Amino acid sequence: MNDSAPDKVTSRRGFFQLAFGWLAAIFAATASAAGAVRFLVPNVLFEPDQRFKAGKPDDYLDGAVTFLDDERVFIVRKGNTFRCLSAICTHLGCTVNRAGQGFHCPCHGSVFDDQGVVKSGPAPRPLDWFSVSLSKDNRLLVDKGRRVTDDKYLVI
Numbered sequence: 518m519n520d521s522a523p524d525k526v527t528s529r530r531g532f533f534q535l536a537f538g539w540l541a542a543i544f545a546a547t548a549s550a551a552g553a554v555r556f557l558v559p560n561v562l563f564e565p566d567q568r569f570k571a572g573k574p575d576d577y578l579d580g581a582v583t584f585l586d587d588e589r590v591f592i593v594r595k596g597n598t599f600r601c602l603s604a605i606c607t608h609l610g611c612t613v614n615r616a617g618q619g620f621h622c623p624c625h626g627s628v629f630d631d632q633g634v635v636k637s638g639p640a641p642r643p644l645d646w647f648s649v650s651l652s653k654d655n656r657l658l659v660d661k662g663r664r665v666t667d668d669k670y671l672v673i
């Protein structure tokens with residue numbers, strides 16, 4: 518008469534084992550499917566726009582090399598020509614300072630001439646020059662995403 522009690526317990530245990538087994542299988546299948554779907558989506562970094570307006574040309578004195586600390590660049594004006602030089606050291610990325618006619622990196626001592634060419638130090642290559650153009654509202658428009666050679670000027 519009392520023989521059905523152990524069967525009920527066994528049956529309940531069996532039910533929970535079966536239920537947990539199915540839950541584990543469903544969880545594993547869902548995780549695998551999510552991983553497969555994620556694999557199909559490329560890892561793309563959407564970087565912010567590298568262009569910025571650097572003010573009016575008349576904001577810069579003739580012959581001046583002006584540091585814009587927010588953008589870590591130098592605006593170089595000679596007469597009616599404008600260029601933009603990166604202030605990011607090509608060694609490990611410190612900000613270079615204006616030193617005499619060139620630039621000096623305070624981190625490991627690289628020295629660059631006024632064209633950004635390495636004169637000494639561990640920097641492996643010259644400083645970068647960036648494209649400068651004139652926006653529709655007559656502001657200097659620097660594009661740090663476009664490197665140019667050191668002989669490219671904006672002439673106004």
Ligand code: FES
Pocket residue numbers: 606607608609610611622623624625626627638639640
């Ligand atoms: S970061 Fe400029 S010399 Fe090392």
